[in-house]
Amino acid sequence: MFDGQFYPNQPIQFMDGLLNPAIGAQQYTTFFSEYTDGVQPSDWTSRWAAGSTALVQTVSGSLAGKALRVTKTAAARQGISWDRVPSTADIEVLMRLRAIEAWANNENLMGIIGRGSGASGAENGYRVAPTGITTTTQFSSGLNKYVSGTNTNLGTASSGPSPNLAVNDWIWVRFRVNGTSISRKMWHDGASEPGAVDETVTDSSVAGAGWVGISQVSANPNIEIDFFSVALNGDTALGP
Template structure:
C-alpha cells in the first residue's frame, strides 16, 4: 500500500504532534553512532522499544512514534522520503546508523532481515544475532535498504544498517506476544528482547577514548594479532586544537612492547596542518623512517576525525590518511621498507602529547572504527587497562566495547 504522506513535511501539515505522533530524540555525548526507529510507536510496534534499548547510554537514538488510537499505519513515511529534520541531523552527523524496522514475515517465524549499505557492520550485527540464537537472513529487495537516499545511508560514510524484524520476532519481545501500546508502555520485556538487544550492542565496535592528562607520556591500547603481516585502519580525533606543540596519534603494528614496534603517526600541528610519518621503536629508541610528501588537503579541527590506515607486509610499510566523510585515497601516501622488526605482535592505537604542548589538560583523543582489514576470527579474552584484549583466530579484530581510557 502506498504511503498516505510523501514526506514528513506533508505528514506534519496534516497531523498533530503530541496527539497523533511524537518525536523522541536522546543524544549521547561523544558517540558517533545512532540507533533510530522512524516507524515507532504503533506504526511498526516494537521497533522503537528496540532502538531505544540498543542506544541507551551507548549511542544517540531517535524515534518517530505513532500514538493514534487507531490507523497508525497512516503515519508511515518510507525511509527514502523521511525528511524529519531532527532525524536527518542525527544521522548525517553519525559515523554509523542502525535503523530498526518491522515487516510482516511468515506467520510464526521469528527472524531478522538485514540490509543497508554498511555491509561490513551488517555482517557483524548478523553474526552477533546468530551467535545469540536468532534467525538472520538477507533482506528482500523491497526492504533491503540499499537506496543511498534511505535515511540509514546518510551517515558520514554514506552507509548504514537496516534491521527488519518480523512480526513474530517483535511479538516474542513482549509477554504473551502482546504488541499493544499498553504492554509496550508498561516496560515489560521478555528474555528474548534483552538477549536480542545485548547481541546488537555487542556489535558496537572500535570505540575508545584516551584522556591525556600529562605531556610526553604515551597511552597505548593494543590487542594481540597472530600474524606478522597486518592491515589496520582507524578514525581518530582530538577535542582541542594543538597549542605549544603537536598532538601525536598513532597506529602500532608488530607491537612486542612499548619499546619495540612499528608506528604510523598523525601529527596534529599547532598551525592545524597534519603530518603523516612512518616510524619505529627499537629498544626504546624511536626513529623516523619516512614522511608523507603531501598532506596539505588535511586540516585539523577540534573533534574532526581522520582515518589512518597502516599496512605492514614483509619488509614493506605503507600508510594513508584522509578526512572522515571523504573517500579513501586509492594510493598509499607514504611507503618505505625496513627490516628491524619481523615478529608478529599486537596492534592498536597510541597517543602522546608533544613535550612542548601547552594545551589545558586533559586533551582527549578519540578512536572509532578500529579494525583489522584482513579476515580473521576474534576470540575475546580479558580486559587490560580499559580495552578489551582479543586473540585472533579467523573475522575482523576490533576494540569490541565502548571504552574510556584514563591512563
C-alpha cells in the same frame, strides 16, 4: 545484522556489527558499541608506560553511538593493544579519529602500532603517527619504528590534505605493515579515500609477530576513536 546464516567467502556480521571476521579470521572490526560505557574495553590492554586513560563513552556524531575516548595525562610512550586480534606480523589497520581539544605544534593525535612488543623502555614496533601541527593544513603524519626502546623516524612526514583540520573534525588513517613494506594514508572524513598511499618505506628491523593497537606519546590533545578495523596476512582492512 547477523541473520543466523554463514556465507562462504563473505564477512560474518555478528549482532551489533562489531566483529566481522572473514572466513579464516582475517578481519576484526569494532565501532566500540559492544563495550560498556565509562570503562576501558575489556579486551584492550595498556602497554608500556602510563600516560592516558582510554574509556568508552557515548558520543554524538560517532558512527555507532560510542567511541573510545583517550584522555592524555602525560607525555609518555604508551600503547594499548586490541587483544581480540592474534599476534601477527602482517597487518593493515583502518581507523577513524578526531581531536576533541586544541593541540600545540607537533603534538601527536593518536598513532597505530603494528608488531608491538617489549616492555616500557624496550619497546618494539612500527607506527604511523597522525600529528597536530600549526602550519599548512594543521595536521601531518609520518612513520617511525621502535627497536629495543630506540625511536627512529622512517621516510618523510607530510601534511594532511586540504582543508585545514579543526578540533572535532574526523579523519581516517590507513596503516599497513606487510613483510618489509610499511605504508600510510590519511584523509578527511567525508572525502573519498585516495587511491594512492601517502608514503611507503622499506625496513626489516622489526620482523616478528606482535600486538596491534594504538599509541600516544604527547600530553595533548585528547582524542576519540569510533572505528578500528584490522586485517591480517595481506588482507585489506574493511571500512564501515
